[in-house]
Amino acid sequence: MEALEARVEALCEQGNALADLEDHAGALGRFEQALALLPEPQDSHPSTLWVCVAIGDMLFLLERYPEAREFLRRAVALPDGLGNPFIHLRLGQCAFELGDKRRAGDELARAFMGAGDEIFDGEDAKYLQFVRSILLPAQDA
Structure with a gap:
């Protein structure tokens, strides 16, 4: 088992x-190899969360939004996944790009409320603008 953990860790470091x-x-590719090494049932393995997040992240960055969303949905359902601001950020971004503004607003709000503006650092400004428009609507004078 230690050899398996070392191999998974090495693949993730390469990734x-x-x-x-x-x-x-x-x-x-490295993250997918790492996931394939995890024993069944994979979702009970502690490394599955972070490997799924890494896969979802790479798929998002490759603009493969439907696939990214599936891995991130899997991650959010795992122990310690729900409430993780980064997972909610990526889920919200995927929903936004796929045109599901309701879901995007919900997920991006979770990310914002969990980590503040900082979670949006380095991301396209449209996501922070969108969540602010929901959480901080313009006030009529």
């Missing part, structure tokens, strides 16, 4: 290094 180089497709 993170590739992601840092903006090789999102290469990183995705």
Whole structure:
């Protein structure tokens, strides 16, 4: 079991290094390999959450929104997934890009309320503007 954990960790480290180089497709491949190594039932394995988040993140960055949403939905359903601001951020961004503004507002609000403006640092400004328009609607004078 320790050898398996070491292999999963090594693949994730390689994936993170590739992601840092903006090789999102290469990183995705490493994260998918890591997920494939996890024993069944995968969702009871503690590493599944972060591997699914990493896969969802790479798929989002590759603009493969429906697939990203599926991995992020899986992640949010795992222990410690619900309430994680980053997972809610990516879920909201996927919903936004897929035209589901109601779901986008809900998920982006969860991210905003969990981590504030900082969670949107480095992201397209349209997401923060959208969530602010929901949470802080313009006041009539």
